[in-house]
Amino acid sequence: MEKQTITIYDVAREASVSMATVSRVVNGNPNVRPDTREKVLKVIEKLDYRPNAVARGLASHRTTTVGVLIPDLTNIFYASLARGIDDVATMYKYNIILASADAAKNKVDTVLESILAKQVDGLIFMGPHLSDSTRKELERSKTPVVLAGTVDPLDKLGSVNIDYVAAVKEATQRLLSTGNEHIAFVTGAMTDPINGQYRLKGYQAALSEAKIAYDESLVFETEYSYRAGEAIWDAVKRSGATAAVITDDELAVGFLNGANDGHTRIPEDFEIITSNNTMLTEIVRPKLTSIAQPLYDIGAVAMRLLTKMMNKEEIEQKTVLLPHSIITRSSTK
Amino acid sequence: MEKQTITIYDVAREASVSMATVSRVVNGNPNVRPDTREKVLKVIEKLDYRPNAVARGLASHRTTTVGVLIPDLTNIFYASLARGIDDVATMYKYNIILASADAAKNKVDTVLESILAKQVDGLIFMGPHLSDSTRKELERSKTPVVLAGTVDPLDKLGSVNIDYVAAVKEATQRLLSTGNEHIAFVTGAMTDPINGQYRLKGYQAALSEAKIAYDESLVFETEYSYRAGEAIWDAVKRSGATAAVITDDELAVGFLNGANDGHTRIPEDFEIITSNNTMLTEIVRPKLTSIAQPLYDIGAVAMRLLTKMMNKEEIEQKTVLLPHSIITRSSTK
DNA sequence: ATCATAAATGCAAACGTTTTTACAATTTTC
DNA sequence: GAAAATTGTAAAAACGTTTGCATTTATGAT
Secondary structure, three states, X not given: XXXXXXXXXXXXXXXXXXXXXXXXXXXXXXXXXXXXXXXXXXXXXXXXXXXXXXXXXXXXXXXXXXXXXXXXXXXXXXXXXXXXXXXXXXXXXXXXXXXXXXXXXXXXXXXXXXXXXXXXXXXXXXXXXXXXXXXXXXXXXXXXXXXXXXXXXXXXXXXXXXXXXXXXXXXXXXXXXOOOOOEEEEEOOOOOHHXXXXXXXXXXXXXXXXXXXXXXXXXXXXXXXXXXXXXXHHHHHHOOOOEEEEOOHHHHHHHHHHHHHOOOOOOOOOEEEEOOOOOHHHHOOOOOEEEEOOHHHHHHHHHHHHHHHHOOOOOOOOEXXXXXXXEOOOOOO | OOOOOOOHHHHHHHOOOOHHHHHHHHOOOOOOOHHHHHHHHHHHHHHOOOOOHHHHHHHHOOOOEEEEEEOOOOOHHHHHHHHHHHHHHHHOXXXXXXXXXXXXXXXXXXXXXXHHHOOOOXXXXXXXXXXXXXXXXXXXXXXXXEXXXXXXXXOOOEEEEEOHHHHHHHHHHHXXXXXXXXXEEEEOOOOOHHHHXXXXXXXXXXXXXXXXXXXXXHEEEOOOOXXXXXXXXXXXXXXXXXXXXXXXXXXXXXXXXXXXXXXXXXXXXXXXXXXXOOOHHHHOOOOOEEEEOOHHHHHHHHHHHHHHHHOOOOOOOOEEEEOOEEEOOOOOO
């Protein structure tokens, strides 16, 4: 009663051809006469033969599997990217080994190791921070890697993003344009390059162009979660800010509700711009003005880029910047 | 420059032992003398040897990989289950091959086939409906399967759920208790057993016990999405209902905002109970009263159950019902 | 010491494919 | 009609492990 599997050998025998020929048929190799192909296909059908991907992977050194590292499955931002990744992966016949790796918990390297052991053909990395040890691990494995929705400050790996500097600058300018002089910047860990090196720069650039002094006490560093947003509202309000650029929707939504529940009127008394334009921005009241990133596309393009790398195709540019915009809703004047 | 990999053979040679011994060391087989183990470990360290999981899978017929089918990654309900699954999988050293398979698009069987080809040791199936062809495919593969957050009307496969009949019955009773006589039931496809056979039954049971005639025109069948909720609000309102039981949070949130934007006061003029108690219920205003399902746990327990099946351990019961409750918030009186 | 037993190791055959090589059969070319 | 080129097929060697079995070495009781 054990898994008695039909192998390529059974098919070969039954069709009176060699295993090699069956393999060719299965893989669409043109060097097979139409009638033998036909004959083999008949037998495959009859025996209901299914190639074993593991054996195939061992023999061919290709597993048609890619690893995907995601910090948090339940964060809509990452889930949206993942959907783009998944769709394109399926399109190109790749399976995805997904692993969530909370950077905070130092799980990344362990998880990565287990994924690499599975001989994935490529890897997509989401999440804000790529540690040195992770980078080293990746290099040693020589597996093609693309970052999705996160930057590589060393600019060595493939990556797909929007221009975070410009986006945050525009968002800040939008708030400046309605007369705000004290604009808070609420974001995640500054050690993440995307925050500390890119977004912050955009924020500062906008202020500087408007001849407003950068005030560190208006920068709030917290984590990306609803609760964190609720929690930080009071502090931001007390800082004297009259508007905020927030870099994550869950955070922004928590923040907004903190304001709502504290009876501050949005946008009359306080304006908010968030950054990811996920469904959340439309669910809350007032709806949130947001930087619009093409989330699905970032994932999709990242995966597409990865397929090229895995095929060793020529890559015109390994850092792709997708367009962004600002969608005005009701949390700004 | 090609991937010159260190194999078990290299380690064996360098440590002057046989491959078998190295294999034993790597796999923690106790039949190795401490000092040889030590010696081998040193060499492994020195050569930075990493076992190839594909070869391992071929030789041992175990891949330490499980397949996970998810209908929609961006639906927080499923994402929450997935997180539970992922955590437990990691705990037991399994990797996850994740595939999203929109049942609507008939992708399920194709995707499933590709996953099974990868020789996964087990499979977790989410999503409301298990078609006959899918079921057949699963049976033929003899792969252990657990359904998470969905029922098996034939009661053949493992599954982890709450008692959907009781939960919806209680939710309906909650609405009856505040005097509602026309309660709408807003849900997904009735062809999905979880809706047509379980939840509906709970709804009907509550009505019947309250001696209220079941009125089919109060049952609304739509899809699980924010837009669908917004869209259906008017129809429900026009039906004369004064309250609704809704079986998906995104749907409920859309519905709520439809009501809000149409200036119906919740809960004064219309009461709502939703079903999944995701973060969304706390994000909207008024916050939504909800059936509370232990989402993370459903996923976690499902994965745990699957590990037992994969180990061929004795299973006390293959259908697990986890406790539920009703969390009262502000969308009910 | 001696033998029986148990523990540690090695040998070599799987595992189910792909891929290389070689050759036979066919087709093309002149 | 022979030589050359092409095509179709088979045989066998990888791929990097695990594992059953045989063999060697250690252990302990006599």
